[in-house]
Amino acid sequence: MSDVISDAVRPIVWSGDHLKLLDQRELPARETWVACRSAADVATAIHGMAVRGAPAIGIAAAYGLALDAMAGRDYDAAEQVLAASRPTAVNLRWALDRMRRLANRSAAALRDEAQAIHREDLAQNLRMGELGAALLPERGARILTHCNTGALATGGHGTALGVIRTAWQQGRIAQVYNTETRPWLQGARLTAWELMREGIPTRLIADGAAAHLMSREKIDWVIVGADRIAANGDTANKIGTYALAIAARHHGAKFMVVAPTSTFDPACPDGTCIPIEERLATELTQYQDRVWAPAGVGTWNPVFDVTPAALIDVIVSERGVSGPGEAVRGMSD
Amino acid sequence: MSDVISDAVRPIVWSGDHLKLLDQRELPARETWVACRSAADVATAIHGMAVRGAPAIGIAAAYGLALDAMAGRDYDAAEQVLAASRPTAVNLRWALDRMRRLANRSAAALRDEAQAIHREDLAQNLRMGELGAALLPERGARILTHCNTGALATGGHGTALGVIRTAWQQGRIAQVYNTETRPWLQGARLTAWELMREGIPTRLIADGAAAHLMSREKIDWVIVGADRIAANGDTANKIGTYALAIAARHHGAKFMVVAPTSTFDPACPDGTCIPIEERLATELTQYQDRVWAPAGVGTWNPVFDVTPAALIDVIVSERGVSGPGEAVRGMSD
Numbered sequence: 001m002s003d004v005i006s007d008a009v010r011p012i013v014w015s016g017d018h019l020k021l022l023d024q025r026e027l028p029a030r031e032t033w034v035a036c037r038s039a040a041d042v043a044t045a046i047h048g049m050a051v052r053g054a055p056a057i058g059i060a061a062a063y064g065l066a067l068d069a070m071a072g073r074d075y076d077a078a079e080q081v082l083a084a085s086r087p088t089a090v091n092l093r094w095a096l097d098r099m100r101r102l103a104n105r106s107a108a109a110l111r112d113e114a115q116a117i118h119r120e121d122l123a124q125n126l127r128m129g130e131l132g133a134a135l136l137p138e139r140g141a142r143i144l145t146h147c148n149t150g151a152l153a154t155g156g157h158g159t160a161l162g163v164i165r166t167a168w169q170q171g172r173i174a175q176v177y178n179t180e181t182r183p184w185l186q187g188a189r190l191t192a193w194e195l196m197r198e199g200i201p202t203r204l205i206a207d208g209a210a211a212h213l214m215s216r217e218k219i220d221w222v223i224v225g226a227d228r229i230a231a232n233g234d235t236a237n238k239i240g241t242y243a244l245a246i247a248a249r250h251h252g253a254k255f256m257v258v259a260p261t262s263t264f265d266p267a268c269p270d271g272t273c274i275p276i277e278e279r280l281a282t283e284l285t286q287y288q289d290r291v292w293a294p295a296g297v298g299t300w301n302p303v304f305d306v307t308p309a310a311l312i313d314v315i316v317s318e319r320g321v322s323g324p325g326e327a328v329r330g331m332s333d
Numbered sequence: 334m335s336d337v338i339s340d341a342v343r344p345i346v347w348s349g350d351h352l353k354l355l356d357q358r359e360l361p362a363r364e365t366w367v368a369c370r371s372a373a374d375v376a377t378a379i380h381g382m383a384v385r386g387a388p389a390i391g392i393a394a395a396y397g398l399a400l401d402a403m404a405g406r407d408y409d410a411a412e413q414v415l416a417a418s419r420p421t422a423v424n425l426r427w428a429l430d431r432m433r434r435l436a437n438r439s440a441a442a443l444r445d446e447a448q449a450i451h452r453e454d455l456a457q458n459l460r461m462g463e464l465g466a467a468l469l470p471e472r473g474a475r476i477l478t479h480c481n482t483g484a485l486a487t488g489g490h491g492t493a494l495g496v497i498r499t500a501w502q503q504g505r506i507a508q509v510y511n512t513e514t515r516p517w518l519q520g521a522r523l524t525a526w527e528l529m530r531e532g533i534p535t536r537l538i539a540d541g542a543a544a545h546l547m548s549r550e551k552i553d554w555v556i557v558g559a560d561r562i563a564a565n566g567d568t569a570n571k572i573g574t575y576a577l578a579i580a581a582r583h584h585g586a587k588f589m590v591v592a593p594t595s596t597f598d599p600a601c602p603d604g605t606c607i608p609i610e611e612r613l614a615t616e617l618t619q620y621q622d623r624v625w626a627p628a629g630v631g632t633w634n635p636v637f638d639v640t641p642a643a644l645i646d647v648i649v650s651e652r653g654v655s656g657p658g659e660a661v662r663g664m665s666d
Contacts, residue, residue, distance in 0.1 A: 028627045177633070180617060180626075182515060182539040188617065188626045196627055203631040204617050206515040207541040208573025212638035215575065240541025242548065243576055246583050284513060284521065284537050287620045293513075293521045294361045294529055298536040300510070305545035 009197070011051060011152045012059055014115060017070070019063045021051045024152060028193040038071065039064035039078035046085040046092075049184070053153020054227045054263055055121050058091030062114035065099045069107035087275045088236055088304045089227040094262040121155030124260045124318035125162040132163030132223070132258050132316040133170055140174040141167065141220050144210060147181045147238035148190035149225035149258070159225040159258040161194060163316065168200045176202040177219070179210060181238060183283035183301060207240045211247040219253045226259035226315075233309030233324025234271030235259075239302055245311040257307075257324070258316045271306035279303050342530070344384060344485045345392055347448060350403070352396045354384045357485060361526040371404065372397035372411035379418040379425075382517070386486020387560045387596055388454050391424030395447035398432045402440035420608040421569055421637045423561040427595040454488030457593045457651035458495040465496030465556070465591050465649040466503055473507040474500065474553045477543060480514045480571035481523035482558035482591070492558040492591040494527060496649065501533045509535040510552070512543060514571060516616035516634060540573045544580035552586045559592035559648075566642030566657025567604030568592075572635055578644040590640075590657070591649045604639035612636050 011022040019036040025048070026032050034050045036042045042064030045051050051060045061082045068078035079096055086092060095117055102109050136143070143164060150161035157165060167173050176195060181187035188204055195202040205213060213219065222244050228236040235241075235257050248255045268274060279301050285293035309324035344355040352369040358381070359365050367383045369375045375397030378384050384393045394415045401411035412429055419425060428450055435442050469476070476497060480486075483494035490498060500506050509528060514520035521537055528535040538546060546552065555577050561569040568574075568590050581588045601607060612634050618626035642657035 029624070179541075180515065182513065182541055185625050188630075192630045193627045196630060201631065203633045204614075204626060205633050206572060206617060207539070208512075208515055208576055209633065209635060209638070211576035211579055212572060212635060213633070215639070239539060239545060243541055243544035243580055246544055247576055247579050250579050250583075281537075284539060287625065288623050290621050290623050291362070292518050292620065293537060294526045297521075297525045297529060298534065300536045300538050300542065300546070302542060302545060305542070306548070 009151050009194070010156055011056060012118065012155065014063060014118070019060065019067060021045050021060065022152070023050045024052055024190060025050055027189055036064065037067060038073070039068040040081055042067065043081045043085040052186070053148065054089035054091040054225065055154040055159065055260060056152070057086060057089050058095035058262060059114070059118045059121055059155055061092050062095045062099050062117045065096070066107065066111040066114045069110045075103050086277060088277045090265045091262045118155045121260065122157060125154055125157040125159060127318045128159060128258050128260070128316050129157060129162040129166030131321050132256060133167035133172060135256065135314065135321065136167050136172045137220055138172055141172045142175050142218060143173060144177045144213065144219050144222045144244070145191065146179045146187065146224050146241055146244055148186040148194070150191060150194040152190050152194060153225065159260070160223040161191065163223055163256070163258050164200065165198060168198065173200065176200055177205055177213060178202050179205055179207045179240065181240065182207055184303070186238070210244055214247055214251040214253055219251070221254045221256050222248045223256045223258060226257050226263045227304055228268065228274050229257070229259060229264045229315065230268040230270045230274060231266045231325070232270045233312060233315065235307045235312060235324070236271065236274045236276070236304045237307065239305050242305040242307045245307045249311050254313045255311060256314050256316060257312055261317050261319060264317070271308065274306060276302045276304050342484050342527070343489055344389060345451065345488065347396060347451070352393065352400060354378050354393065355485070356383045357385055357523060358383060360522055369397065370400060371406070372401040373414055375400070376414045376418040386481065387422035387424040387558065388487040388492065388593060389485070390419060390422050391428035391595060392447070392451045392454055392488055394425050395428045395432050395450045398429070399440065399444040399447045402443045408436050419610060421560045421610045423598045424595045451488050454593065455490060458487055458490040458492060460651045461492060461591050461593070461649050462490060462495040462499030464654050465589060466500035466505060468589065468647065468654065469500045469505045470553055471505055474505045475508050475551060476506060477510045477546065477552050477555045477577070478524065479512045479520065479557050479574055479577055481519040481527070483524060483527040485523050485527060486558065492593070493556040494524065496556055496589070496591050497533065498531060501531065506533065509533055510538050510546060511535050512538055512540045512573065514573065515540055517636070519571070543577055547580055547584040547586055552584070554587045554589050555581045556589045556591060559590050559596050560637055561601065561607050562590070562592060562597045562648065563601040563603045563607060564599045564658070565603045566645060566648065568640045568645060568657070569604065569607045569609070569637045570640065572638050575638040575640045578640045582644050587646045588644060589647050589649060590645055594650050594652060604641065607639060609635045609637050
C-alpha cells in the first residue's frame with residue numbers, strides 16, 4: 001500500500017466535541033465549514049449536500065450518532081433522522097448498522113468507532129488506488145471520470161479519483177477528462193478542483209460530449225464510483241453513469257467501478273430494488289439566483305441511475321478486483 | 334399540408350429596411366430584439382448566438398446579403414463575413430450559394446430571394462411535420478427531443494419540434510421529454526418555453542438522464558434536428574445527440590432526424606469531413622456572471638457531434654421519409 005497521501009483537503013474533521021464539514025456547496029469559490037453538534041445537524045448537512053459522496057455520507061452519519069450519544073440524546077431518534085437524510089447510498093445504512101452494535105456502549109466508544117470508520121475508509125481508498133491503477137496502461141493512459149469521487153467524497157484520497165491519483169503518482173496517466181456532471185456540477189466544481197490541486201491534467205467536458213470524445217480518441221478506461229452495488233453487480237451511481245457505460249461498451253472502452261465493500265448491498269438482488277433519489281426541480285432550472293428555465297416547467301430530476309452488471313468490466317474494492325457480481329458474492333463469505 | 338400554424342413566435346422579422354432578430358440569449362426571461370442593418374451585424378448576431386438553429390442561421394444570412402446590397406456595400410465582403418460566422422451548419426453555406434446566383438441583380442431581387450428562402454423554410458417545416466408525425470403511434474406517443482429545433486431555430490414551426498407540434502395537433506402525443514442541452518441550455522431555455530406555450534406536456538431532464546429514462550419507460554422515438562447531413566447519412570447535430578442515438582439503439586427506441594434538404598451536404602462523403610465548432614470555455618465554467626468551475630481549468634467544448642448513419646432509423650426532409658443516405662442520394666437527382 002502506498003504511504004503517499006497526496007490529497008491535502010479533507011472534508012470531514014472531528015474536533016473533539018463537534019464535527020466540521022467542508023461545505024461542498026460553496027466550493028471551489030469559498031472554503032467554508034459547517035459545524036455540526038448533533039445528529040440532526042449532520043442529517044441536515046447530508047440532505048442539503050454540504051457533505052456528499054457515498055463514503056463521506058457514511059462517515060459523517062457515524063459521527064452524528066456519536067454527537068448525540070455525547071449529548072445524552074436518544075439513540076433511536078438520532079439513527080432515524082440520519083437514515084432518512086438520503087435514500088440511494090447504502091454506505092449510510094452500513095455505517096448506521098455498524099454503529100448500532102455499540103448502541104448500548106459509552107459515548108466514547110461510539111466516537112472511537114466513528115473515527116475507526118473514518119480511518120479505515122482512507123486506508124481502503126489507498127488500497128483500491130493501488131489495485132485499480134495496476135489495471136491501467138503503464139504509460140499514456142487516457143481516462144474519463146464522472147461526478148466527484150475524490151478526497152471530498154470520502155475519508156481521503158477517493159475511490160475512482162483515488163485510482164486516478166495513484167495512477168498519476170505511478171506515471172501512468174497522460175490525460176483525464178472529467179464530466180461537469182449535471183445537475184449539481186460535482187465534476188466542474190469539485191473534481192476539476194481536486195485534479196488541478198494535484199497537477200493532474202484534466203479537461204472539463206459537458207456530459208453529452210463524452211460519447212463524442214470516445215469517437216474521436218481512444219479512452220482506455222471510464223472510472224466511476226458507486227452509491228450502491230446490488231448482489232448481481234448492478235451499480236447505482238450519479239445520473240449519467242449509465243449513459244457513459246453504454247457509450248463505453250459501444251466504443252470498446254473499459255468500464256471500472258471503484259467502491260469499498262460498505263457500498264455493496266447483498267440484500268438487494270439487483271438494480272431494480274435500489275431506490276433512486278429525485279431532487280428539486282431548481283437543480284435543473286437555475287444556478288444560484290440565476291434562473292434559465294421558464295417558470296413552472298415540468299421536470300424529472302433523478303440524481304442516480306443504475307448501470308447493469310453486464311456493462312461493467314471490473315469492480316475494485318479494498319478486497320480485490322473482480323467481475324461484477326463476483327465481488328459482491330465474495331463479500332458475503 | 335396542414336394550414337394550422339400554431340407557433341406564435343417568429344425569431345426573424347424583416348422590417349422593410351432592416352432585420353429584427355429575437356435575441357435568443359435573453360429568452361425566456363426577456364423578449365428583446367436585435368436590429369441588424371448590415372451583413373456584419375447579422376454575422377455578429379450569428380456568431381454571438383442571438384440567432385441560432387441551422388435553418389434560422391441560413392435565413393438570417395440571406396437577409397444579411399440583401400441588407401448590404403441595399404446599402405451599396407461590396408457583395409463579396411458581405412458573403413465572406415457571413416460565411417465565417419459559424420462553421421458546422423451547412424444551411425448557412427447553402428443560403429449564401431443560393432443568393433450568389435443573384436449577386437449581379439438588384440438589391441430588391443436579393444431581398445425578394447431572402448424572403449423566399451424564409452417563406453419556403455416555413456412551408457418545408459409544415460410538410461416535414463406531417464411526414465414525421467405520420468411515423469408516430471396514433472395515440473400515447475412518448476418522445477424525447479434534444480436542443481431546440483422549433484419556431485425559434487427556423488422560419489417557423491420547426492424541424493424536429495415541428496414534427497412534435499404536428500403530432501400533438503393530431504392527438505398522438507402523451508408525453509415529451511426535453512433535455513436541457515448543455516452547455517448552452519437550448520432545451521431548458523427555448524424548447525421548454527416553446528412547448529409550454531403550445532400546452533404540450535414536457536418534462537425537462539439533464540442530458541445525462543436520457544439513458545436512464547429509456548431504461549425506466551418506453552420512449553417511442555428520439556427526434557432531433559441536424560446542422561449538416563453528409564452524403565452517407567452521417568449527421569452533425571448538437572453535442573449530446575450521438576450519445577442519445579447510442580442509448581436509443583441500446584433500448585430499441587427509434588431515432589428520427591428531421592431537416593430540410595438545405596441541411597444536406599452531398600459534397601461531404603461522410604461525417605469525418607464535417608467541421609465541428611468548438612466554443613468558449615466559459616460556456617462550461619459559468620452561467621452569466623455566476624462562475625462554478627475553478628479558474629484556469631482546462632476544457633474541451635465541441636458544440637456538435639456526428640451521429641453515424643447506422644444509428645439513424647429515418648431522415649425526414651421536405652422531400653419525404655427515407656433511410657439515411659437514401660435521402661441524400663435522392664436529393665442530388
